[in-house]
Amino acid sequence: MILLETNIDGLIETYDFAEDKNLQDLFQLISKTIKNYDADAHQYGEVIAAHLKRTSELGRDFLKKLGFSDTAAGNFYHANLLQDLGKISPKYDSGIWNLPHRPTEEERAEKRLHAGRGPEVLDSALQDDSEELKNHPHIQVTKAIQLYHHERIDGSGQFALTGDKMGDVIKVICIIDAYDGDMIHRPHQPCKRTPEETLERMKSGKKYQGAFDLEMLKKFCEFIEKRD
């Protein structure tokens, strides 16, 4: 797989999603496909869509606080709505997203592949579209979010991206995705965590050691405290 330009902080400021009708139609259609995924079994598509909406809203508002323009924050919102698109890859059996037990190491590894599968699913949705649309900077931004939203600043993530190469947009989505994901109810984990418990785990829990940019995490904690 070709790794993308990782610092998308500049790129995300160069266009306005709201001005491109073809792009909007495409993204709306894919969002609908995500929502309908697994509709006949566990409605897992609705779980994904709700997580994507929450993280998009949080990310948009937090990026504005960090000084990104309203347009860039809006672009982030729409790109992140396809963040977990790889989860609906035809390579998966949808049951893997609704395991009744704690996932085994093998199942965990399989689930992690969704990051790399996002751009594949997006490319197949784009195959009949114009070169102009395929090369739109928003597609590049979306693919970067898909690929890198589970990276860790210590370089121990799937693509070994380190903090110095991430840029703020990727650092932010890694934090926000973990924040929201840690509070989601799962069949094997019946008690939901509160935002306070989750932020505490992210700051000092063993699982997250080396995962986040601590300066950014501090700003995010302040943002959450003021927001609620």
Ligand SMILES: [Fe+2]
């Ligand atoms: Fe993900």
Ligand SMILES: [Fe+2]
């Ligand atoms: Fe996610």
